Amino acid sequence: MRRLTWLFGALFLVLTGFGACSATLQWHRAELIDDDPVRVTGVVSRVIEPTTKYRREEIAYTVDGHRHTTVRKLDTDLSRSEPGHKVCLEAARTHPEVVRLCAEHYPQGDDIFPVYILVTVFGTAGVLFVVGYLVTSARQAGRARRAQESPLETPA
Template sequence: MPKMSSVVAVLCLAFTVFIGCSIAGQMADARRIDASPARVKGTVDRIIPGSRGSGSVVRVSYQAAGRRLTTTSLPLGLDGHPWPVVGDRLCLEVAAGHPEAVRLCGDKYPRGADWFATYQLMAVAGTAGTLMALGFVVSALRARSRPSVRRSVDTTAPSRSSPDRAGGGSLES
């Protein structure tokens, strides 16, 4: 059982690290944009339908710092943003020094405020899962390392509730 708990702990830890890195990336991009914001116009140039009930991916193209860039990470259709159609023009904020850091005008985080809160909750859940699984592993390992305290049953010794085998009498004198 500790082996399975170890696997669960490692998976929860990997999940937590992934989410933590996503949070750090969102915060870093938001800070870059806040430090030197530049407004540009983006155009929805492709909507890729999701498979098996997953959401569609919206690709937005924009020009910043003399480069043509694309992004698929904007929270379009979420956080109160309307669902776009191909050809829609969008207001975007980019970091002047890092034009690949982009968000919709007026948003705090590149993937939207709802996603940021969701990432934080997932990180807390992953951390809790890691700690619970590790606690189970430690408990199981401690229990395994303790010497067994089982009593051996002596079948030759007389029982207190049955008559004495040698004397044939009862325990009462």
């Protein structure tokens, strides 16, 4: 049971770290684009895995004379583009490899704040599990030490 508590705590803390890093990275990438956007036209150069629910498309685009490519995962119900199809993109002028579709404006408050709330909940749960494990371990070690120091007297 104690090992399970430790594992739950570690799992929650790993999920917290992953969620916080992922959300912060998305936020940072969006700020890079929002600070100095460059609107470019990308061209779908190839479609990867067209038979699955989500298809990936490789899109080539040029910023300041340099050619870049990005791979986007799109829902096949919403996107039916083929190689040669033109796509509107917004790229960060200082980091042209950071790009998003023109229609995307992430993260918005409705999208990112729930992620941070979940990160807080998982982080708190993880800390409580780990602290509970450490307190329980310390108490059990203290009981074992006291039991060794004062053995029960046997009747004569």
